[in-house]
Amino acid sequence: MAEKLRDTSSSTTRNAPRTPKKDSGVLVIGLGRFGSAIAATLDRLGQDVLAVERDPDLVAQWAGRVALVEADATNPEALEQLGAREFPxxxxxxxSYIEASVLIAGNLVDLGVPQIWAKAISAEHARILQRIGAHHVILPEADAGARVAHLVSGKLLDYIEVEDGFTVVKMRPPKETQGFTLAQSNIRERYGVTVIGVKSPGIDFQYATPETRISQNDIIIVSGHAELLERFAARP
Structure with a gap:
């Protein structure tokens, strides 16, 4: 028999959270630092969110701040009872608890949830989640470490790896591009990367065109494969 779920979303706090629409909402399981940041941000952006947490202390901490149900999501009957299969x-x-993470992800796969995002704490953990059917696996610490390494090692001001090595960076322009238009400097053909935007001091961000002229004090947004971007950023 499924455990009894405790819905805390009807708290009497002043700004009570919305009741989520299951057919268009996001189900967030676990309100640790990662899950709570996602739930709070989605709620702030106006997305429908239902959080699930089994720790009474975290439930008490978040009650009234997001729509929240106290339940053990490792129990497939509990997920059925709260309508998890209706969330896209x-x-x-x-x-932190790999067994619980895998059980929950497996339950969601069995329920046929169309998009499952899961946090992993190691490469092995990530592989297990991928093999059981999680669609997107995130390694927050590894991703953050790789990003910081790129930022401290060169001229990159920001670094976002999208997928399969495709990356977007924010950087200062190499000297050889300064004073020239993108057509003149021929960056894409010479380096295999694409300047997609330019931010000049005191001017709003502008999408790049062949006629865009790069100046010394500009910040450029460049996309391409990580290795090619690293070579381009290493130019003096």
């Missing part, structure tokens, strides 16, 4: 997106924010 679910996020498994449980990472």
């Amino acid at each position: 997106v679910a996020v498994v924010g449980v990472g």
Whole structure:
């Protein structure tokens, strides 16, 4: 028999959260630092969110701030009872307890949730989640470490790896591009990367065109494969 779920979303706090629409909302399981950041941000952006947490202390902490149900998501009957299969997106924010993370992700796969995002704490954990059917696996610490390494090692001001090595960076322009238009400097043909935007001091961000002229004090947004971007950023 399924455990009894405790819905805390009807708290009498002043700004009570919305009741999520299951057919368009996001189910966030686990309210640790990762899951709570996702739930709070989605709620602030106006997205429908239902959080699931089994720790009474975290439930008490978040009650009234987001729509929240106290339940053990490792129990498939509990997920059935709260209507998990009706959500188009679910996020498994449980990472520290690998067994619980895998059980929850597996339950969501069995329920046929269309998009499952899951946090992993190691490469092995990530592989297990991918093999059981999680659609997107995030390694927050590894991703953050790789990003910081790129930022401290050169001229990159920001670094976002999108997928399969495709990356977008924010950087200062190499000297050889300064004073020239993108057509003149021929960056794409010479380096295999694409300048997609330019931010000049005191001027709003502008999407790049062949006629865009790069100046010394500009910040440029460049996309391409990570290795090619690293070579381009290493130019003096």
